Structure formats: structure tokens, C-alpha cells
Amino acid sequence: MSKDFETVIGLEVHVELKTRSKIFCSCTNEFGAKPNTNVCPICSGFPGMLPVLNEQVVDYAIKSGLALNCEIADYCKFDRKNYFYPDLPKAYQISQYDLPVCKQGYLDIEVNGERKRIGITRAHLEEDAGKLVHQGTISSTTFSLVDLNRSGVPLLEIVSEPDLRSSQEARAYMEKLRSLLLFAGVSDCKMEEGSLRCDANVSVRPYGQEELGTRAEVKNLNSFKAMEKAIDYEVRRQIEAIEDGEEIIQETRTWEEERQITRSMRSKEEAHDYRYFPEPDLPPLRISREWVERILQSLPEMPEKARERLMEEYDLSEYDAHLLTLTPDYLAFFDECTLYYQDGKIISNWMMGELNKLLNQKNMDIAECRIKPAALADMLKLIDEGRISGKMAKDVFEEMFETGASPEKIIKEKGMEQISDEAALGTIIQEVIDKNPGVVDDYRNGKKKATGFLVGQVMQATKGQANPALVNKILAEKLNN
């Protein structure tokens, strides 16, 4: 990026709340059902239908607000946002305009070892729209199909202050936000399923300038990576334009993944006039201090607290503690494992190492992992007891990952147990010595490296199951006699 210009980014994030039912009707809130199966006259906008606010949605909004250090409004209301689109059944979206449920929060991010506080302007509730489905491409098809399963799914829109200064900061913000919401237990936060969506307001200004530059709103950011790339592209585009003497216009742009560019969708002049007005079908929402207090009590440990705890209790590095607290499932795995095995550092190493490697290979979530925390603890104990070597453990672990079998069972079935019987090993080692008189002579003549070959022979003879420390000890004894 140009060193003369400062990047300014604000993010608008939509989070689908994973309540049991939709925000204004009793339809099931789930992803991936057959089209138009989770629908009713209310969420398909039939004549005479009225919204009734789902209390669990408010619970989740309060929870999110508390996780994001927001002020929870004691009085808020809903408004209608009017626009025509075939996936919007009432032709208005029930949203919150001037009195959102949460406001003035923040979250802390860390980029290049530096901590930074990012302001959250507001978080408000609204209903999601349905979606249009096309056969083939949108330009070749002659009709659109409407799926209203998503219509009425509760959304929390979280708007940040323009506090972010780079695409890395934006990514760190998104990761932190995701982590906080996952810990609060309010959403799946899956970008690929659309339960976490993000629009970026991007502008640039010469360093030292107080006033913000004209911004472009970039939409269609379907992954963290896309968001970073789109922001970087947009910043470059704006700087180049300014340097070419062009004026930046306020507009909405879309990220085109295939071409890796942002493209103008509509200018400010073409922007919708949403004609917001108070939703007359819903009375204002009053949230008592008791309600907030009750939610506060139900809020689990947040990632920052957990990170401190891990560093303190298990002497983990900040980096490891950070990684272990990225998602609640990850932390829960770790915490459960420590119930059966004391050394948190070793658990952490295995989770960061082998477990992550296998999860990434299979593109799996830790929640879907077949290895349970207690089984990992059992395996670590087998290493400590000398029944398997660290190297064998990796094979055992892989087998556990594939089959979900207990480590005990695996080493039994595969005859993988380490041989730590001194007498048995003594016999095998003696045989190796007897078979290789030349090598033994070399050793005795000062070629100390010759032991390597002999250890290898022992390992071969025991199919790698010999306890290496014991082999070294016995071999040394025998050769030096």
C-alpha cells in the first residue's frame, strides 16, 4: 500500500442467531432443509399475518451484546425497512432503525503483537430475507425460484466504528468477533453457510487528515480471505484513482471472486430510500435490568478470560493459549482432557500438532472428531508408562482418529506395545551382536557410530516396538563388556 495514505475500514457484520425458531413465527430455524419446508403464512407474508417477537432472540441479542461489551438498551423498538424484492415476502424487512438493542461496545484485537481496541457502534435485530434460486446461470434462465426457508431467520447486524486500518486488522476483528459469538453460543458463525456475513466500508485519506475519505461499501465477501483481498484491492483502487486525480464516489461495490476485483453495483444517487418507520405491529421492547442480569449469569467464560487461565494454570505460551481459545469446542476439548491428564502443555502440543494436522487434512471440525478428550489422555498416559514410544503414539493417534477406537485396544490388536522387558530385549540384542561380528569389531576399534546400525537391527527385529532408551542401555552394556 502507498505510504502516503491511511486506510480506514468499518465492518457491518450480519450474524444468524441459532434460536430454535424464527424471529417472528414458530417455524424451525435450520440450515439446509428442503426449499420452502420451514415456512408458514407469517414468514411468507400472507395477508393479515402479524409478527410476534421470539423471546429467545432477545436473549441471544443480549448475550451477544454483553460478549461485545455493549450497553443493552432498556427500551428499543422495531422499524420497517421498505423495498421490493421477490425474496422479501412483505416487501419490508422488520429491523431496528434508531433504537437498536445494543450500542457502544468494543472488542480487542491483536495484530503483529500489538493490542488494539475496536469500537462497536451498534448491534440491532432484524429478520433475514429468503433467497432466489436459479437453474443454470442467472442470465440464461427464464425464471427465478423463491425459497423462503431463510425468511424470518433472526439476524443481529453488528456495526463497527471506522477504527480498522488494514485488511489484517479487519481479519483479526472478524476472527475475534466470531470467537466471541461462538463462545456466547449465539451462532454457528459459518461464512460458507451464510450464518456470518460481512460488508466492508473502505476509504483512504492522506496521513494526518482528520476528515474521512469518501467510502465505498464492498459486498459479497464470502470468506475471510475474500474480505482481505477485496479490501486490499479496494484500497489500491482508491489510492490509484486519487493519485490519477480522480474523485472517489460514494457507492456500493461487489467483490468478484473470479476476476479478483470489486465492481460498482450502484451509486449513492441510486441508493434505495428505505422509508423507515416504526413497526406498528410490535409494541416497543423493554428490557429490564433483571433480564440482562439473568443473561449475564448464563454467559460462559469468554475467550480472553480462558486464555489468561490457560497461561496461568498450565504455563502455556500466549500463542498456544490464544489458539486453544479460538473456539469454544477447542477449549472444551482441552479442558476436558485436563480432567484426565495433568500436563496441559503436552495436551496442547498434541492438539496443536497431530490433531490439527489431521483435522485440516480431513477439513473437519473438532466437534466432529472421533477422538474424545479422555482417549487422548489415555494415550498420553501410555507414553508416560513407557508402553508406547512417542513415535508409535503418532500411529496410534492416527488410528484413533480414523476409527475412534481406544488406544489400549489399538496397541493390543496391532501388537504395537513397546517391548520394555529387559530380559527379552537382552536376548534379541545378543542375537544381533552375534550376527554382526564385523560391526562389533568396528565399534570396539573406536567407530562409535556403529551402534546406530545395531540399534536399527534391533528395531527391525522387534518391528520397532523395542523401547529405544532400553535398547541403547543394554547394547552399551553388552558392547562395553
Added chain:
Amino acid sequence: MDLYELTLHELQEKLHNKQASSEEIVKAVFGRIKDVEAKIQAFITLDEEGALDKARKCDARGDFSSIAGIPYGLKDIICSQGMKTTCASKILENFVPFYDATVASRLKEAGGVLVGKLNMDEFAMGSSTEQSAFFPTRNPWDLDRVPGGSSGGSAAAVAACEIPFALGTDTGGSIRQPASFCGVVGLKPTYGRVSRYGVVAYASSLDQVGVFSREVRDCALVLNIIAGRDPLDSTCVDIEKPDYTEFLRDDIKGLKIGYPREYFQEGIAKGIKDTVKKALLKYEELGALVEEVSLPHSEYALPAYYLVAPAEASANLARFDGVRYGRRDFEAENVIQMFSSTRAAGFGDEVKMRIMLGTYALSSGYYDAYYLKALKVRRLIKNDFDKVFNDFDLIVSPTTPTTAFKLGEQTGDPLTLYMNDILTVPINMAGLPGMSIPCGFVDALPVGMQLIGKPFDEGTLIRAAYAFEQNTDYHTAKPDPGVM
């Protein structure tokens, strides 16, 4: 007297005493409908077969509690499962809901026999029922005149003895004004007293379902059934519901009645003012204390109403886009064209005008000057009423500035037509209960007296209305539309 002429409570008695069966009553009602409907044109949909079937089932069961076995009609804005609900609009011409409005299901569960759906001004926008996309309804007292609106079909059908009672909706006077024009009892309950679930919305913060009947007692009986909390309507309030028939006492001694001077000014026909003043003397005679009061902000109610109601309507009617139900222009080449041509062909002029008015009032840059200001006026109007109700139990005024006008007389100038609601609109803006009862005639046309109560005090309205009715005989007069 023929069965069709009997009131709801008289029919209840007949059924109880086994002097008539539900089937006989329903047959009598359809006989009457056949005789006069070609002239009145109150119904958009009739379901003789369904009604007779239900009546026979009622007779077989032999349970005649509540309104079991008694025929009624619904304004065609109230959704009825399996029966067309058109809102008198081409855009919903063939719309058959698969759900009942809460009021419809309550009447159904009480055993009532739905006869059909009643004509109205399209989407309840109008004061004459001439805005129906299908045909106008006639006033049974004078077939050249309108029955009022928007619930004109409901009022005319009850007045012409086609049905003993009907439901309507009232956003700015749509029950009280036609009740007044047709000489029947019309009650608009407090906003929040009756569920709006399944009632196609015109202006959500003003709409309320209410009752048409020929006598006050019937009105109380029906209110008992339809009023009360509904978990499907968040604006329907959980306030204890009394038994409204307990207010049917012929005793109003000491009742404090205020009559607002602003509702008796020029612009209100002299004959009407005189008739209502005479009615006030009757109240005094019956022991009530009658005094003049003032509602100074009432004059701003109409302009404010014509911002609030169209604004809400512009959003409420936006869902009729041809995507999921109702009419659709299949010839359109793209989705925007489909939206516009569907709506252009589906809505009538008055509806289009109000959608445009409302869209404009909500537009960026105009919101504060129009919509927000109208909400503030609304608060002032409410304050006026609250102040009077500190000292009075009831407010009485004329319901309408004139008696029923002729068809076509007021179609040219919307502002003249809107003046019809000048005495009823403030009550909706304040969310209060209002009732119109027959109180006399001017030139052989009925005059309505409007009773206005404290919030959720429908009981006092019923008590005062009943006392007046018991001591006068205006309600016994019946129009003769002539038999075909």
C-alpha cells in the same frame, strides 16, 4: 315476524325454546338474501351450501349455547379459511386463505354459521363502498344512496335483515359511519381489545375489528366472543375482559356525559346537530349529567390521519407483488415490470392514491415534516381526550356530518369524501372505543349518535347505548328495500 327479522338474542331464544331450528333460520336468511340482495348488493361471496351444512350439524348436536346455529357475515377483509377473501380488490380476486382470522375462528368455535363475505371499499379505503372493485352496495333506506364505508356491505346487510349481525373493521370510522348511514348499531372497540390476526391490514396502528347489529344487546354478546388477548397479535392487550352483557342495565343515573363543542360546529348538518342534541336531552331526562366539553386538537385529526394511515398502508399493501399469491402479470418481461404491472392492474385509483401519499410522506427528507409531525398531533389528540375523561365517563357527538349521500355524489373530490370521517377519525387516532347507535331520522334517513369511551371501557358505551335504546324506538324502525 319472519325469522330473518329477528335479532341475535331473539334467535337465541327461538333455538333454546326449540321454536326454530338453525336450518330454518339459515333458510330464512337465504330466502331474505334472495329477495333483496339484487338491490342491496351487500355480499361479495355467499356460501349457502356450507351454511346449511353447518346449521344441520348444529341442529343435530342440539347445543345452542353462545351463537351456535346463528348466521352472520364477515367483512371481506377478514380472512376465512377456505372461503375467498378479496378485500374488494382485483389483486386478491381469487385469494382463498388457508387460515382463519382469530375473530373468524372465535365465531366459528362459538358455533356461528358463516353466510358469506361482505362488500367494502377496496382495502377499507373509502367512506361509501363505491370503491369496491366489484360493485357498489346500496343503502337499504334509499337505494340511490350509499351505505357508507368502508364496511358498507356489513352495515347494509344487517340493516336489510339479510343477517342478524356482522363483523367489520374501523380504521377512521369504517364501522361507525356506515352504521350511522344504515341506522344500525356499530361498535369499534378500543385499539388492542380485539385481535387483528388474519385481518388484512390497512393502517396497523388504527385498524380494529368491531360489530354491527340491530340491537345493543347483540353487540355485547358478540363482543364477548371476539374480544380478548390473542398470542398471535402483539398489539392485542392482555387486559381483563368483563362480561359485556352485565352492562345491559337500564340505568345511567349520575353518568357524566360530555359533548365536545368542536363536534357541533358548522359543517355538521343542522338536522343532525338537532337530532343529537335531542338525544342528549333524553340522557339528561334519564338522569345523566350532560355538559359541554372541548377537544381543541380534533380539527387536526383528519390531516394527521391522512398521513399516518396512508404511510402504514404503503407498507402494508406492498406485499401484493404477484410473487406468492393473488393476481400476477405473467406477460411481464422482468421482475420490476411484473411488480409494477401487477399492481397497476390490481389496485383501484383510491388505493393507488393512498399508497402514493404514504410513500411520499415517508420519503427521506419529508419524514419529519409529515409522518413524525402527524405522530405528535396524535399525542395531542389523545391528551385532549384524557383530560376530558378525568371528569367525564362518556363523550357524545354526532357520528357523521350528514346523512347518507347519493351514489356518485362524492366521487369527484376526495377531500369532500374524507370529511365524512371528521367526527370519527379522532377516536381512532386516540385508540379509544367508539360506538354509533340510531338516534333519529332526518328526511327519512337514519342519524347516528357517536358514543366515545375511556380506553377499554366498552362497558360504559354498552350501558349508555342500551339505556338510550330501551327508552326510544329508533332501533325498531326498519327500511323497506322492496322485494324483487
